[in-house]
Amino acid sequence: MLHQILGQTKKHQSLIPLFIIIGAGGTGTLLYVLYLALFKADVSWDRKNNPEPWNKLGPSAQFKFSSVSVD
Numbered sequence: 541m542l543h544q545i546l547g548q549t550k551k552h553q554s555l556i557p558l559f560i561i562i563g564a565g566g567t568g569t570l571l572y573v574l575y576l577a578l579f580k581a582d583v584s585w586d587r588k589n590n591p592e593p594w595n596k597l598g599p600s601a602q603f604k605f606s607s608v609s610v611d
Contacts, residue, residue: 549555 545559549559
């Protein structure tokens, strides 16, 4: 498959920026998902020692993506 992609880029040089942008987007997405999985408190990898991690959040901790209040 990689051989076909390289063959197409040799024939159609205008596809190179498209492959670069798609590759950068995929890499950025992967890095962001890894960041969320490893460094955010919403994800618990240790279910044995910490079965309810949401109980350790303080009252001032923001755990919602957005908070919309209707007045």
